[in-house]
Amino acid sequence: xxxxxxxxxxxxxxxxxxxxxxxxxxxxxxxxxxxxxxxxxxxxxxxxxxxxxxxxxxxxxxxxxxxxxxxxxxxxxxxxxxxxxxxxxxxxxxxxxxxxxxxxxxxxxxxxxxxxxxxxxxxxxxxxxxxxxxxxxxxxxxxxxxxxxxxxxxxxxxxxxxxxxxxxxxxxxxxxxxxxxxxxxxxxxxxxxxxxxxxxxxxxxxxxxxxxxxxxxxxxxx
Numbered sequence: 733x734x735x736x737x738x739x740x741x742x743x744x745x746x747x748x749x750x751x752x753x754x755x756x757x758x759x760x761x762x763x764x765x766x767x768x769x770x771x772x773x774x775x776x777x778x779x780x781x782x783x784x785x786x787x788x789x790x791x792x793x794x795x796x797x798x799x800x801x802x803x804x805x806x807x808x809x810x811x812x813x814x815x816x817x818x819x820x821x822x823x824x825x826x827x828x829x830x831x832x833x834x835x836x837x838x839x840x841x842x843x844x845x846x847x848x849x850x851x852x853x854x855x856x857x858x859x860x861x862x863x864x865x866x867x868x869x870x871x872x873x874x875x876x877x878x879x880x881x882x883x884x885x886x887x888x889x890x891x892x893x894x895x896x897x898x899x900x901x902x903x904x905x906x907x908x909x910x911x912x913x914x915x916x917x918x919x920x921x922x923x924x925x926x927x928x929x930x931x932x933x934x935x936x937x938x939x940x941x942x943x944x945x946x947x948x949x950x951x952x953x954x
Contacts, residue, residue, distance in 0.1 A: 772798025775844050795844040796890065803846070804879045809904055810848075812949040813875045817849045817902070820946040825937060829870060830856050837872070838863040839894040845887070849873040851936070870936035871898045873947075877905065888912060892919045898935040902947055909944045 773781075778795040781787045792803040806814075818833050830852040836844050844863070851870040852859070858868075872891055874883040883901050891899045892915040899920065901910040908927045912920035913935060926932045928948060931941040 770799060772842065773800065774798070775838055775841055778844055792846075794846050795842065796886065798842040804877075807877060809949050810875050810877050813902060813904060813947065814848050816949060817873055817875070817947050820942060821849070821851060824940055824942060825851065825934070828854070828937070830854050830859065832864065836863045837869065838865050839890065839896075843890060843894070845890070847872045848875040851934075866894045866896055869896050871900065871934060872896055873900045873902060876901050876903050880905070884910070889919055891915070893917055900932075904949070907948055907951075909947065 773795060775795060778787075778800065782789070787793060787800070792806075794801045794803055814833055818831060821829070821831055832847075832850040832852055834846055834848055835850075836846050837850060838844050850864070850872050852864050852868045853870065874887060876883045880901070880903060888899065888901075892912070895915055897913070897915060899912040899915075901912075903910060908925055909932060911924045911926060911932050912922070914921040924932070926944050928944055931943045933939070933941050
């Protein structure tokens, strides 16, 4: 006998890698206690909606496995960390990378997230007519405050399955950096946590080290 999830999955449109969103995840379409199927979108459909302004350019949205997700509002500390990350990587590898901040990366036919910061292969002109794809990406950095669970669970799996070679989460509350490497279909095979006062290197530039303190905003009482 088919489970409820299997029955719902069978009704979904033919979209690559459909995702079942459950009530406990806070994303499912639930009416009067019933879990209903979602109409999932392809990346082409999503980009067309942005291009034709069906989706406002002012909205902070991402396409995650066919689902249009509203991103968390940016607080002062989050915005500060994005600026610090941009300045830090500009200082260290600005002449060897293209630095992307809160802009789209086309991961697959049904996912187009907008990470807080990404380091891309140059030259800049190669992105004049298209969004970056996984083969262009040296590093993705997400700044996590209220979004920690989503960045740690869903985004980690998403980036690993797309083959993003290096993914980091800057955990603002714990003041540490989660460092994920060696991607596979089920996630990253290597994870390290670097705390304030420690440093880490980049997969693309293994001889370069970056201090975690360079990325962290100052503590409130400092």
